[in-house]
Amino acid sequence: MFAQHTTPTDDSGVTDHVDAFVKQICEVIVGKNQAVKLAVACLLARGHLLIEDIPGVGKTTLSQALARSLALAFQRIQFTSDLLPADILGNSIFDRDEQQFVFHRGPLFSQVVLIDEVNRATPKTQSALLEAMEEQHISIDGVTYELPEPFFVVATQNPQTAVGTFPLPESQLDRFLMRIELGVPDRASERAMLLGMDRREMLKELKPVISPRTLIEIQDNVRKVHVSAALLDYLQDLLDASRQRHSTGLSPRAGLALLHASQAWALMNGRDMVLPEDIQAIGVAVMGHRLGHDIEQLGQSGRTFADNLLHSVPVP
Amino acid sequence: MSKSRITKRTQQWRDTAIPRRPLLWLAAALLFTLPPMFGMLASWVPFLFLFALAMKFWMEPRGYRLRSFVLKLILAGVTVGAIFLSYDTLKGVEPGVSLLAVLVALKILEAHTAREFQVMVMMAWVLCLCGFLLSQDFAIAFCLFVAFALLIAALVQFHRGSSEDVFWLPLTTTFKLLAQAAPVVVLLFLLFPRINTGFWLPVGDPHAARSGYPDRLSPGRIAALTDSTNIAFRAEFPDHRTGPPGPMYWRGLVMWHCEGMEWRAPYGAMPISDSSRPHPESDKTIRQRITIAPHGARWMFALDRPFEVTSRAILARGNYLYSVQPIRKARSYEVFSSIEPMEKELDPYERRQALQLPASISPAVRELAASLAAHDSQPRAIVNSALQFFRTHGFRYSLSPGEYSKNDLEEFLFHRRTGFCEHYAASFATLMRLARIPARVVVGYLGGEYNDLGGFFLVRQADTHAWCEVWIPGNGWTRIDPTSVVAPGRVSQDFSSFLASRGASGEMATGRSAFLTRLARLGLVNQIRSAWEAFNYQWDTRVLGFDADVQDVLLTSLGLTNRGPILLIMQVLIVIAAVLVIYVGWMQLRTRPRTDRIQALYERFCQKLARIGVGRDPWEGPSDFATRAAQSLPNESKDIRQVTETYIALRYAPGPAAVNLREFAKKVTAFSANR
Numbered sequence: 006m007f008a009q010h011t012t013p014t015d016d017s018g019v020t021d022h023v024d025a026f027v028k029q030i031c032e033v034i035v036g037k038n039q040a041v042k043l044a045v046a047c048l049l050a051r052g053h054l055l056i057e058d059i060p061g062v063g064k065t066t067l068s069q070a071l072a073r074s075l076a077l078a079f080q081r082i083q084f085t086s087d088l089l090p091a092d093i094l095g096n097s098i099f100d101r102d103e104q105q106f107v108f109h110r111g112p113l114f115s116q117v118v119l120i121d122e123v124n125r126a127t128p129k130t131q132s133a134l135l136e137a138m139e140e141q142h143i144s145i146d147g148v149t150y151e152l153p154e155p156f157f158v159v160a161t162q163n164p165q166t167a168v169g170t171f172p173l174p175e176s177q178l179d180r181f182l183m184r185i186e187l188g189v190p191d192r193a194s195e196r197a198m199l200l201g202m203d204r205r206e207m208l209k210e211l212k213p214v215i216s217p218r219t220l221i222e223i224q225d226n227v228r229k230v231h232v233s234a235a236l237l238d239y240l241q242d243l244l245d246a247s248r249q250r251h252s253t254g255l256s257p258r259a260g261l262a263l264l265h266a267s268q269a270w271a272l273m274n275g276r277d278m279v280l281p282e283d284i285q286a287i288g289v290a291v292m293g294h295r296l297g298h299d300i301e302q303l304g305q306s307g308r309t310f311a312d313n314l315l316h317s318v319p320v321p
Numbered sequence: 322m323s324k325s326r327i328t329k330r331t332q333q334w335r336d337t338a339i340p341r342r343p344l345l346w347l348a349a350a351l352l353f354t355l356p357p358m359f360g361m362l363a364s365w366v367p368f369l370f371l372f373a374l375a376m377k378f379w380m381e382p383r384g385y386r387l388r389s390f391v392l393k394l395i396l397a398g399v400t401v402g403a404i405f406l407s408y409d410t411l412k413g414v415e416p417g418v419s420l421l422a423v424l425v426a427l428k429i430l431e432a433h434t435a436r437e438f439q440v441m442v443m444m445a446w447v448l449c450l451c452g453f454l455l456s457q458d459f460a461i462a463f464c465l466f467v468a469f470a471l472l473i474a475a476l477v478q479f480h481r482g483s484s485e486d487v488f489w490l491p492l493t494t495t496f497k498l499l500a501q502a503a504p505v506v507v508l509l510f511l512l513f514p515r516i517n518t519g520f521w522l523p524v525g526d527p528h529a530a531r532s533g534y535p536d537r538l539s540p541g542r543i544a545a546l547t548d549s550t551n552i553a554f555r556a557e558f559p560d561h562r563t564g565p566p567g568p569m570y571w572r573g574l575v576m577w578h579c580e581g582m583e584w585r586a587p588y589g590a591m592p593i594s595d596s597s598r599p600h601p602e603s604d605k606t607i608r609q610r611i612t613i614a615p616h617g618a619r620w621m622f623a624l625d626r627p628f629e630v631t632s633r634a635i636l637a638r639g640n641y642l643y644s645v646q647p648i649r650k651a652r653s654y655e656v657f658s659s660i661e662p663m664e665k666e667l668d669p670y671e672r673r674q675a676l677q678l679p680a681s682i683s684p685a686v687r688e689l690a691a692s693l694a695a696h697d698s699q700p701r702a703i704v705n706s707a708l709q710f711f712r713t714h715g716f717r718y719s720l721s722p723g724e725y726s727k728n729d730l731e732e733f734l735f736h737r738r739t740g741f742c743e744h745y746a747a748s749f750a751t752l753m754r755l756a757r758i759p760a761r762v763v764v765g766y767l768g769g770e771y772n773d774l775g776g777f778f779l780v781r782q783a784d785t786h787a788w789c790e791v792w793i794p795g796n797g798w799t800r801i802d803p804t805s806v807v808a809p810g811r812v813s814q815d816f817s818s819f820l821a822s823r824g825a826s827g828e829m830a831t832g833r834s835a836f837l838t839r840l841a842r843l844g845l846v847n848q849i850r851s852a853w854e855a856f857n858y859q860w861d862t863r864v865l866g867f868d869a870d871v872q873d874v875l876l877t878s879l880g881l882t883n884r885g886p887i888l889l890i891m892q893v894l895i896v897i898a899a900v901l902v903i904y905v906g907w908m909q910l911r912t913r914p915r916t917d918r919i920q921a922l923y924e925r926f927c928q929k930l931a932r933i934g935v936g937r938d939p940w941e942g943p944s945d946f947a948t949r950a951a952q953s954l955p956n957e958s959k960d961i962r963q964v965t966e967t968y969i970a971l972r973y974a975p976g977p978a979a980v981n982l983r984e985f986a987k988k989v990t991a992f993s994a995n996r
Contacts, residue, residue, distance in 0.1 A: 231975030278973045281942035319939030321920070 019223055020275040023049070026074055026214045027273075033070045033207050034063050036194025040185050042273065043290050044071060044159075048220075049227050050269035052182020052262065053138050053158040055123070055294065060163060062187040068119040068159035069208050075220060076213030077116035077155065084126035086169065090133035094143050095150075108145060113137055116153050116217070123160040124170040134158075135177045155220055175295070182262050183287070184294035186308075223272070230268040231278040238321045239281050240264060243288075246318045251296055251310065259295050266291050281320045288315045339438045343479035344381065346491065347438070348374055350445055350471035351429075356464045357452035358422060363407035366419045369400070373426035380430070387431040396427055418451040438479060442472050457650065459860040470495055504904055512876075512893045515869040553766055553784065554613040554622055555858050557777045565607055565660070570625040570788065570800065571780060573765035575639030577674045579754060581682060582747050583727035584762045592635040592643075605660045612653045612862045619644040621654065622765060622780075625800065629657035632870065638671070639761065640798075651865040662797035667759060675759030675792060682755065683731045690755030700793045703756050704801055707749060711806045714738065716745075718808035742811070745803040746787040759792035763800075767811070775855030786811075918982060923968045926989045930954075930961070943968055957992075964988050 023045065030041050044067060047054045056064045065081075072079035082093055095111030112118070113134070120134065137143050138158050143150045160181070163170060178184070190198065201207075215223070240263060248254030255263075267283040274283070289311045297307030351374060358367040380386055387393055400423040401411075408416040425444045432441055445468070452465045477491035556571075576584040607624055621634055621642035630636045634654070637643040640663075642656065667675070693706045715738055722739040725732065733740060733748055740748075746762050753760035767786035769778035788802040804811055876889070879896065927937045927946075935950045947965035951958035967985045 231973070233973045233975070235972045278969075278975055280944055280969060280973055282944045285940075285942060285945075316938075316940050320942055 019226060019272060022215050022219060022223065023273050029074050029211065029214055030067070030070045033204060033211070034067050034187075035198045035201070036190040037063070037067075037187055040187050041067065043183060043185050043287065046266055046269040046273055046287060047183045047185075047290075048075075048155075048157055049223055049272065050182060050262075050265040051155070051224050051227075052266065053160070053180065055178070055181040055184040056159065056161045056187065057164060057184055057294075058161075058187045062189060063204075064161035064187060065119065065121060066204050066208065067187065068117075068161065070211060071157075071159065072117035072119065073208060073211040074214050075117065075217070076215070077157075077217055077220075078153065079117045079119070080112040080115035081119040081121065082112050083121045084123050084130065086125055086127060086171075088126045088130050090130050093130065094133060094137070094145060097146050106146070108148065108150070110150070113143065114150070114152065116155055116157065118156075118158050120158060120160040122162060124162040124172055126171065128171055128174075131171065131173060131177060135180050138180050155217065155224065175297070178294045178297070179256060179258060181294065182266060183290040185290050227265065227269045227272050230271050230276070232264065232268070233278065235321060236279050236281065236284075239318075240284060242318050242321060243284070243314060246314055247292070247296065250314070255292060255295055259292065262291050263288065285315050288312075339381075339433065339435060340479070341381075342488070343438065343475050344377075346471055346475035346478050347441060347445065348378070350468045350475055351425075351448075353464050353468035353471060354445060354448045354452060357455045357461045358418075361455040362415055362419045362422065363404070365403070365407075366422050370422055370426045373429045377429050377432075386433050387427070393427070393431060397424070400424075400427065414454050418455060421448060421451055435479070439476075442476055442479075445472050457865055459857050462860070470499060473498060505901070508897055508900055510864075510867070511872070512897055514890050514893055515867075515872050551782045552614050552857075553616075553780045553782050554611050555775075555777045555779050555861070556612075556622075556624075556769065557610040558607065559610055559655075560608050565624065568767060569769055569778070570763075570786070570802075571622045571766040571769075572625050572627065572641050572763060573622055574620045574641050574643075574763075575637075575790075576762040576764065577639065577677070579677060579747075579751055580679050581727045581730045581751060582725050582733065582744070584747050584750070586764075587638075591638040593638055593640075606657045607660065608655065608657055610653065610655050612651060612858065612866055613648060614861070615648050615650050615652075617647055617649060619647055621648070621656075623656040624658040625765075626659045626661075626663060627656050628659050628663060639763075641763075650868075651861045652868065653862055653866040653871075662799060664797045667792050672759055672792075675761055676754055676757065678751070678754050681728055682751070685731050686734060686752070687755055689734065690752050693752065694756050700758050700791065703758060704753070704791060704793075707752050707756075708801070708803060708806050711745065711749070711803055716740070716807045718804070718811065742804040743787040745807060746789050749801065749803040750789045750791075753789065753791050761790050761798075763788055763790055772851045772855050772858070774852055775858045777855075777858055779854055779858075919968065919971050919985065922982075922986055922989045923972075926964055926968075926992060929989075929992060943972075960988075960992050964992055 027038075027042055027045055030045070031038055034041055044054055044056075048071065054068075056067065058064055069079070069081075082088075091111070093111050093113050095109050095114065097106040097108045099105070100107040123131065123134070126134075137152060141152050141154075141156055143152065162173070189195070198204075240260060243263070244255050244260050263284060264279075266287040267279045270283040270287050271277075271279045276283075289308050292311035292314065293306070293308035295307065296310045351370070355367050355370060358370070387396075401420065404416055404419045404423065405411055407419070410416055411420065421444070425441070425448055428437070428441055428444060432438060449465045449469050449472075452461060452468075455461075474491040474495045477494045481491065554571075558565075574586050576586045578585040578587065606628075609624055611622060613621060621644050623642055626640055627636065627642055628640070630642070632654075633645045634642050635645065689710070693710065694703050696702065696706065717739045718741070719739045720741055722737065722741060722744065725737075725740075725744065730748055730751060733744055743764075750760040750762045764785070764787045766780045766784040767788075768784050769780040771778055786804070788800060788804065790798045790800055793799045876893070923943070930950055931937065933954070935953050937946045937950075941949075943965050947961050950961050954961065964985075967988055971982065971985055
């Protein structure tokens with residue numbers, strides 16, 4: 006319904022919008038500027054976001070703040086182990102008045118969907134969700150239902166060591182553009198939060214900063230940010246290096262993810278071209294969860310691996 | 322490495338047996354160190370060496386080895402004793418190398434652990450080095466080089482462990498190592514200071530002193546050389562392609578002292594002073610470049626009547642070259658010879674010398690000499706009638722004329738009448754002296770085999786020849802070759818073709834087998850042989866002949882002057898260091914990927930910053946780096962930002978660049994951090 010061609014706004018306008026957006030969220034999530042910016046970049050790059058951290062650091066608050074600041078239709082689904090695919094996609098229920106089955110849309114038919122504790126659901130439900138994320142439509146009973154645009158999934162999950170979780174397989178982790186960690190705030194930020202207003206109250210008072218139309222415009226502009234040959238060299242060097250040092254390395258989809266995320270980051274920083282620094286800024290968030298398997302048993306984490314990659318592959 | 326790991330390592334080395342593959346490589350290498358030993362050392366030494374190797378391969382899989390200390394001691398004692406018995410001494414090159422070879426052989430039997438394997442490799446390297454003390458022949462050098470390479474391969478294989486890769490894998494590493502070392506080898510070969518004099522080490526062929534012709538022309542001694550195919554020297558004519566017309570008489574030394582059938586050279590060469598020496602006109606001279614094989618004595622060769630002395634040689638009385646030092650390694654020299662006799666006057670001392678005769682000459686011979694002068698007392702007439710005597714009285718040329726002693730002049734002239742060039746030269750010169758004509762015997766070489774490929778004449782020991790010179794007033798010392806009267810073919814051909822023609826006509830049975838002679842006449846074999854000889858010539862002149870003199874010329878052309886050895890060594894070290902730096906730089910450039918111009922300029926900018934302590938990490942993006950650099954260099958922050966912005970615009974920005982490359986280059990060049 007929003008899919009219409011728009012002329013790109015001028016750069017400063019975009020930056021202003023994005024700055025205001027980031028600033029508003031940062032008021033709610035104190036001391037987590039970098040994580041917030043990454044989340045916004047993920048949204049602008051049309052990617053889905055996975056927030057992984059221990060309970061109580063503000064995962065849900067962040068995703069709610071994102072949704073409310075965008076004036077988008079927002080749904081929250083709490084995943085549990087007995088959740089079924091139909092519970093999130095929707096059901097066809099026989100309507101006596103119409104004498105036919107009528108499809109009742111599930112909570113997934115929304116613009117911003119917050120999936121809480123995504124790794125608590127069974128793999129069956131997880132895959133139903135992830136299909137929708139990738140295809141941007143849902144097929145039920147032979148009918149294909151388009152999902153609204155923009156469509157943005159923010160999933161949170163507890164660290165996989167927590168009890169009662171079904172870890173997402175790497176193929177499904179790959180669907181998330183970024184995985185970020187919030188972590189506990191520093192002492193000053195925590196003090197500010199303790200002294201400040203109730204977060205729930207604050208969320209209620211959030212005003213939309215970016216209209217859906219502007220968001221789509223900005224998302225279109227992201228894809229237009231210039232990528233030079235030198236930068237693609239660097240990007241491919243990174244991919245090659247990951248394939249040499251890791252059992253599987255980064256997939257071509259991961260390469261696209263890196264590209265789009267860095268474009269979004271460049272745009273957020275008011276540039277019309279991508280620099281190696283942009284890739285480095287989003288690199289750990291984009292690559293970390295894609296490189297976690299095979300090495301996490303060895304006590305290494307995908308994040309450190311990605312970080313090492315960025316600190317060893319020379320910028321050509 | 323922690324201490325415990327070191328001890329663990331040595332422990333491991335002490336206990337592990339040598340794996341089979343490195344042992345095979347080592348054995349192959351040791352086999353290649355053998356060739357110089359054969360024929361150079363006491364014959365049992367290389368065989369003992371081979372036997373030890375064979376034993377090792379029999380013992381190793383069975384777990385046997387030389388364990389008993391007493392037995393080892395006895396074996397060492399026995400072998401050292403055997404060497405002493407073989408040589409009567411333990412001093413000198415040959416006993417020394419024999420000792421080393423024998424000890425290596427014993428070590429082979431004893432070695433079991435990995436540490437001992439390393440010791441063996443080291444010893445084998447020393448053995449390679451010792452091979453060069455025995456011979457510097459190209460073929461030997463090649464063998465030793467192969468041995469050297471195989472030793473590296475053995476070490477490479479040893480450190481790889483007992484992997485089951487293809488067997489030649491260590492060879493590729495070896496070749497890489499050798500190829501990397503090659504430039505350094507060439508440099509050191511060219512520039513490492515060489516010393517002509519100073520310390521004396523008998524490097525070269527220790528047998529050379531025993532081959533070559535003697536300083537005493539006793540009957541049968543030259544004949545013994547005719548079977549030798551050893552090379553005496555090689556000669557090139559830089560001004561002519563193929564040398565002078567007519568037979569080539571290579572003058573060796575002159576014998577003045579007559580004892581009948583036996584002649585002797587003076588014990589020391591008396592030099593002719595430079596002033597008394599006549600100089601011929603330049604159109605009657607021939608320039609030669611001669612590369613002489615080491616023979617341990619001092620004579621040097623040149624076409625008949627050399628007059629220009631090379632460095633480190635004198636021109637001795639009798640007009641022959643005499644080296645200042647014994648020739649123990651291949652040496653090249655240039656010499657000018659005159660085609661015609663040069664002396665016009667015979668000084669009284671030489672006349673006295675040239676007429677000296679022993680007392681024990683039989684009356685029959687004296688009578689013969691008197692009869693030669695009966696018709697005509699002119700020297701020319703006497704010479705002719707003597708030649709006539711040899712021609713008409715049934716003299717025969719033979720390599721095996723039987724034994725003559727120095728008093729057998731009568732026996733030779735009247736009864737047996739069979740001899741070799743030395744017999745004719747000696748008897749003819751004696752007859753001349755009896756007829757009061759000054760005469761002397763010249764020993765040298767006659768002829769030579771022309772090598773098409775190399776453009777040089779190869780003169781072998783078998784070409785040894787002796788002839789006479791008589792003083793004919795008005796003409797000076799005149800060459801008379803009595804052998805040419807008896808066997809005319811000997812003078813017009815080189816010796817081997819002369820023998821071949823004689824053998825073919827059935828006149829003469831020689832020690833050479835008919836098969837070899839026929840083989841030598843096959844076209845292909847001949848070509849291969851001449852190519853091999855041409856190659857050897859290059860080896861001898863270019864590699865072995867590269868002595869201090871040649872190096873001096875090279876160094877001078879490089880601008881290094883020879884002012885004392887220490888200064889020279891320092892200069893050479895500087896040159897070597899400079900060339901190595903250039904080489905390393907070049908390698909660095911080659912291994913670094915090619916970067917475009919923008920990148921090159923940016924890297925220059927980064928280098929400028931790095932010089933004042935703000936280095937860019939290779940993975941650091943330009944913008945991040947600029948921020949960091951600007952923080953640590955607040956004075957230059959504006960410039961740094963400007964350059965970086967330009968760079969980013971050129972490299973990452975879309976569309977046609979707002980700034981052009983030249984502007985960027987200017988900015989980078991202008992950038993300087995004043996600190």
